[in-house]
Amino acid sequence: MTKIKICGLMSKEEALMANEARPDLVGVVFAPGRHQVTAEEALVVRQALAEQIPLVGVFVAEPVEMILGLVETGTIQMIQLHGQRPIDEVRRLREAGVPIIQALVGDDAIDQAKGWQNQLRLRRLKKGNDGLTERLDSDLNLAEINGSSDEHPVSDLALANFSGRLDEQLASNLDLVDFLMVDAGAGSGQRLDWQRLAGLTPTHLFVAGGIQPNNLSDLLQLYQPAFVDVSSGAETKGYKDLNKMVALVAIAHQEEGK
Secondary structure, rough: EEEEOOOOOOHHHHHHHHHHHHHOOEEEOOOOOOEEOHHHHHHHHHHHHHOOOOOEEEEOOOOHHHHHHHHHOOOEEEEEEEEOOHHHHHHHHHOOOEEEEEEOOOHHHHHEEEEEHHHHHHHHHHHHOOOOOOOOOOOOOHHHHHHOOOOOOOOOOOOOOOOOOHHHHHOOOOEEEEEEEEEEEOOOOOOOOHHOOOOOOOOEEEEEOOOOOOOHHHHHHHHOOOEEEHHHEEOOOOOOHHHHHHHHHHOOOOOOOO
């Protein structure tokens, strides 16, 4: 089963819709744009959201101190990074003890992800490891992601601080983030060429961009990532649409007749 994240929530009303639709994750965006929220608005979403649904904070260039503050107050339970950050900043975020998603955005996002995975395979093989872990626990405990465990919930699947370039700095820091996301253009509604996803290990991967109720089944017939991420595809006239959210969750979870 593919899990689903509904991103770009902005209000208590949309959080209550998420409670009814039951996605695996929801997201709030702190970076500038149409979906941008303040820390106060994000807290309103968190307080209205069902406890078992983790809230992901999406960041581009926001200060590390701001992100850590949102973790410490319990506003967010996961971090999603866009763009390149210094390694020491990612290390500080890692120490906060919540999962980190690194987004790769643009036409070459899939190529970047493939290059990253190849690097990780080589490094782990050199260390005598069996190679890249090929599965994600299908019973991933969302309560642990929500911060109730003392251990990092997906430490066995810890991946790389991949920020778009496989350089020497990156090669020495391949255990800082937990998931990759490939996206044609953050919030643009554009679609990647899904045919090209073949060859990517799906177990720690989010696929985003242009996903809607009328095409999600097409994606899943071609490729089944650990997660799909939907924002504008769950909206009507710029606001979250409960019927679309319910439909998307049902398709991702393969729940016939929901």
